[in-house]
Amino acid sequence: MSTRVAILLSGRGSNFLALHGAMERGEVPAHIARVISNVPDAAGLARAHDLRIPSLCYPHRFEPSREAHEAKILAALADAEIEWICLAGYMRKLSESFIARYPQRILNIHPSLLPAFPGLEPQRQALEHGVKVTGCTVHLVDETLDQGPIVVQRTVAVKDDDTADSLASRILGEEHKAYPEALNLLLTERWEVRGRRVVFLHSGRLPGT
Ligand code: GRF
Numbered sequence: 669m670s671t672r673v674a675i676l677l678s679g680r681g682s683n684f685l686a687l688h689g690a691m692e693r694g695e696v697p698a699h700i701a702r703v704i705s706n707v708p709d710a711a712g713l714a715r716a717h718d719l720r721i722p723s724l725c726y727p728h729r730f731e732p733s734r735e736a737h738e739a740k741i742l743a744a745l746a747d748a749e750i751e752w753i754c755l756a757g758y759m760r761k762l763s764e765s766f767i768a769r770y771p772q773r774i775l776n777i778h779p780s781l782l783p784a785f786p787g788l789e790p791q792r793q794a795l796e797h798g799v800k801v802t803g804c805t806v807h808l809v810d811e812t813l814d815q816g817p818i819v820v821q822r823t824v825a826v827k828d829d830d831t832a833d834s835l836a837s838r839i840l841g842e843e844h845k846a847y848p849e850a851l852n853l854l855l856t857e858r859w860e861v862r863g864r865r866v867v868f869l870h871s872g873r874l875p876g877t
Contacts, residue, residue, distance in 0.1 A: 673753070678759040684754075686848060752773050776816070818865075819850040
């Protein structure tokens with residue numbers, strides 16, 4: 669059975685396309701049943717339309733509260749019988765009550781090796797801090813910001829002549845591998861969360877290798 673996944677995005681949507689491509693190639697036993705955005709002119713929404721994937725937009729700025737906005741998204745997710753949610757550049761923090769509706773079934777990708785450089789502009793933060801290695805992290809979403817249990821990380825070496833843009837572009841290449849890999853692991857392996865750790869059971873395979 670192919671798992672029903674929703675993508676939440678606010679922008680470009682390259683991680684959405686990477687996930688979709690991996691699913692189409694049979695590398696992840698899932699399909700994208702909905703793409704949902706809070707930004708009407710998000711490029712990712714247009715790509716979903718091109719691919720004939722049902723897409724919806726709920727602009728948040730016309731809503732009286734976060735709860736009212738999220739209620740619409742939750743209704744759309746329930747309507748589509750969504751099992752897993754992949755945040756892919758979704759620039760809104762989800763409320764605790766939203767997350768509680770999909771316990772350990774929401775993934776996010778962040779362009780740094782968490783817990784280093786959470787929040788905005790992590791590539792710039794990494795460059796300014798002077799780290800020699802950075803990368804990306806796919807993690808389960810909990811009520812903390814960018815601090816949920818880690819599923820997969822991939823590394824990127826920082827070059828002396830890197831700009832935030834050049835670094836972001838190399839990290840993005842790794843993101844496009846890490847996100848399908850993480851979702852596939854979670855859908856095909858037995859795993860559990862022990863404390864902060866995602867532990868894979870009965871498998872010698874290490875995430876990220
Ligand atoms: C990615 O760098 C992702 O890690 C971050 O937002 C960016 C989204 O890019 N959360 P895209 O829309 O998937 O191209």
